[in-house]
Amino acid sequence: MTCNLQQPVGRMQAGDHGCLSFDTDAEQREVLTSYIHTGLDRHEQVMYFAAGDPTTVLDFLRDSSLEPDSFLASGQFQVMAPEEGFLACTPFDPDIMIGRLRRVAVRAFDAGYQALRLTGEESALRGRPGSERLLEYEQKTAEVFAEGPVLGLCQYDRRVFSPAEISAAESGHTTTVVPDPVYQDARLFITRMFSPPGYRMVGELDIAQVAAWLRWISHAAAGTDTDLHLNLAGLRFIDVAGARMLALLSDRLALRGSRLVLHDLEPAQCIVFHLAGWDRLPNLVMAEEVPV
């Protein structure tokens, strides 16, 4: 199985098996808050397998104005400590875990929930006996997702797992999950980027959208005095008007001493900047590396 599709967390549906690889606690919390909130709204049972103290999960949900206590009381939301979740059986055995998920799913459906929504912090298994069977477990969970309205979001902390392990994990899922868009129109969506702080633009930007986009990005950038980073790896097309707006944005940022840094602009999209001479603007940096 390969995984190439990036999916905003809010669009996840029953049957999805998503992989969230994150660099920062802020990114993890933004995605998880949306994931859990959506599930509770849809009357799904939400089960969280934590890598540490469950209180940490409950605290960040409270910080994001999602009050979990009533859902905990009703059983719609459950947060499992490691010894209740991934470490309940030592060494870790994928088949035992899969069997447990099947039983949980049956109980959820019997209780009238619309779906079972799972998420787990895979770092709970790091260095534990049986952890070498993690990818086997990921592959076998697909059977559970195919049997009923079940969906899962597996969390991989890039500070814990190596790039090769992250890559292997992502390839074992149907989608890689990204935060929900903070801007969206008919052909473009923008998600927050956490390291470095900025935004990831996916889709196309042309003259029909530039006025609305420039208003939004100018407002979004106004709250920070640091450089504004844009990951454009997913920008399939930009016309002269769109490139001009980026040049204009770099001028505005210059007024407060910060720069516009464009990451991973495709060669086809570089053409417009190059021909118009905007790649030589002193305040517009065209970086080659791809921030996560």
Add this chain to the structure above:
Amino acid sequence: MRTEVADGSAGYFHEAGFYASDAEFHAMIVPFVEEGVAGGEPVVLCYDERKSEQLRSWLGEPPGVTYAAGNGLYATPARAIAAFQGLIERTVAAGAPRVRLTGGVPHPGNGGCFEGWDRYEFALNTVWARFPARSLCMYDAATVPDGVRDLVERAHPHILTGAGEHRTNNHYEGLAANPHLPVPADPLEASAPTAELSDPSAAEARHVLERTGRGRVSDRVLDELLIGISEGVTNARLHGVPPILVTIWAAHDRVVATVKDQGDGPTDLLAGLVPTSKTMFGTGLGLWVTHLLDIDAALVFAKDGFSLRLRAGATPAPVSQ
């Protein structure tokens, strides 16, 4: 930048020469170069390899003379203007009193296409009016088509005769002239279109062209076609008269696309040849960027409307006119 030069002429001096033999070519160009060298004016010779070798045998490699062989400077009219202008600005900034340029633009007589170069020849009189530059546009009288010769004679304020005599050109029509020669149809345009779109958005036109053209030309060329058609539709929607019709023809190794509206097309002679960067949202730049790409872009002025035609891929067989 200085605009006064030692011989009393100011600004841009635009001259055409028609030579009927190597002897006439020699009589016209050697003094042009030697006067430049003597006056400390850098000279750039923009000819193909064969012509450049001929010039080297006559002139050698004197200081201040540059042979810019390979026709790369004449890739498109917009690129030629940008490249020459950059060269003039850099050279004058370095202290040269004036720059001398000589070369021959593409036309059917030398194996090229003249589309776009008609406007180029007229446009230089405006674009470089204040620049301390002197250019000598050389045409082989034996091969230049009559229509091209007629237009060149209307576009140049000065003429150099085969005997080496400089004359004010009585045929020069000035800035009010109509610089447009008819654009020959591409052979594909006689076939059934692969796709037709009425009043599309720029995005719709791009998406259809991408589906139609993928695999028929290289990905890089298709990317450039997508930029061109997007800017063409944007311009038609902003400045043209509806309805807008986008037509795409796709053969196995080439793609032709037109964006047509019912208007008269741009009245600005310089549209697409130089940037007009003072406008909002990139309008005024789109047509110029399109003309800088490695695809063929032609403005087609007709009684029933104006079209931007884009072509890429294998060179089509010539169409008799």
